Amino acid sequence: MGLAEKRKKAAEYIKGNYSFDTSIGLILGSGLGDYSAELEDSISIPFSDIPYFPVSTIEGHSGELVLGQKYGKHIIAMNGRVHFYEGYTMKEVVFPVWVMKELGVEKLIITNAAGGLNQTFRPGDIMIIRDHLNFMGTNPLIGKNDKEIGPRFPAMTEAHPHELIELAEAAAENINLHIMKGVYLAITGPVYETTAMSKFQRLIGADAVGMSTVPELIAATHAGLKNLAVSCITDIVKDNPGEALTHEEVIAVAQRVKPVFKKLMDEIVKMI
Ligand code: HPA
Numbered sequence: 001m002g003l004a005e006k007r008k009k010a011a012e013y014i015k016g017n018y019s020f021d022t023s024i025g026l027i028l029g030s031g032l033g034d035y036s037a038e039l040e041d042s043i044s045i046p047f048s049d050i051p052y053f054p055v056s057t058i059e060g061h062s063g064e065l066v067l068g069q070k071y072g073k074h075i076i077a078m079n080g081r082v083h084f085y086e087g088y089t090m091k092e093v094v095f096p097v098w099v100m101k102e103l104g105v106e107k108l109i110i111t112n113a114a115g116g117l118n119q120t121f122r123p124g125d126i127m128i129i130r131d132h133l134n135f136m137g138t139n140p141l142i143g144k145n146d147k148e149i150g151p152r153f154p155a156m157t158e159a160h161p162h163e164l165i166e167l168a169e170a171a172a173e174n175i176n177l178h179i180m181k182g183v184y185l186a187i188t189g190p191v192y193e194t195t196a197m198s199k200f201q202r203l204i205g206a207d208a209v210g211m212s213t214v215p216e217l218i219a220a221t222h223a224g225l226k227n228l229a230v231s232c233i234t235d236i237v238k239d240n241p242g243e244a245l246t247h248e249e250v251i252a253v254a255q256r257v258k259p260v261f262k263k264l265m266d267e268i269v270k271m272i
Pocket of ligand 1: 113114115116192193209210211235236237245250
């Protein structure tokens with residue numbers, strides 16, 4: 001079965017459970033999935049129930065789709081995502097984005113946990129992604145182009161529309177949150193950076209580094225969606241050999257930031 005048919009089947013299944021048109025999509029990253037609990041009149045569907053949907057394998061990503069409404073808007077939220085480092089193909093990683101497109105989503109909010117490279121950042125900071133660098137060495141559009149979704153050679157200068165960045169800044173101001181803005185660099189993971197690598201990443205202008213988001217941004221931009229991507233800075237990438245980052249540390253900071261992150265998401269959803 002081709003990808004087009006698969007995404008249609010997945011979308012049909014979701015439509016069978018939630019009949020409203022959803023215009024806003026949310027992808028909630030590591031430890032940040034709580035916002036889906038804020039949706040009203042919601043239903044949740046485990047990823048494993050949806051035909052052809054990839055199922056997450058890692059801790060901190062529960063893997064369910066939550067559909068509901070907030071401020072009169074119908075929202076489809078992914079509580080958890082799958083990553084390239086788990087062994088999925090790039091096309092599997094972004095399959096949910098294509099399903100969202102099929103369901104009528106026009107705006108996509110993507111969140112993640114990321115390591116801070118910018119020396120002015122502190123763990124717990126929140127950063128609006130104003131641009132990205134793809135260091136994954138591949139991307140989800142390699143292979144036959146699906147013209148039904150988008151053009152063969154999509155421009156990526158539109159991946160982070162100004163109006164949504166400005167909206168997120170205004171949302172942060174409304175809740176008195178000092179928010180950062182910067183460039184997100186994606187690596188495949190699952191390894192964290194070496195000291196030499198993070199030095200290089202800083203040198204080329206990255207403010208934060210993580211193992212997700214860029215594939216989804218590429219697929220969504222190709223599909224004509226308007227994106228807003230936000231990082232929770234869970235750690236400052238270590239400069240000294242001997243200082244080791246752990247996944248537990250990342251999850252602990254994401255947990256601590258949850259309340260403010262949720263507040264920001266809510267304000268963004270209200271304003272969008
Ligand atoms: N590096 C890569 N990915 C990450 C990091 C990091 O320091 N922190 C959270 N995700």
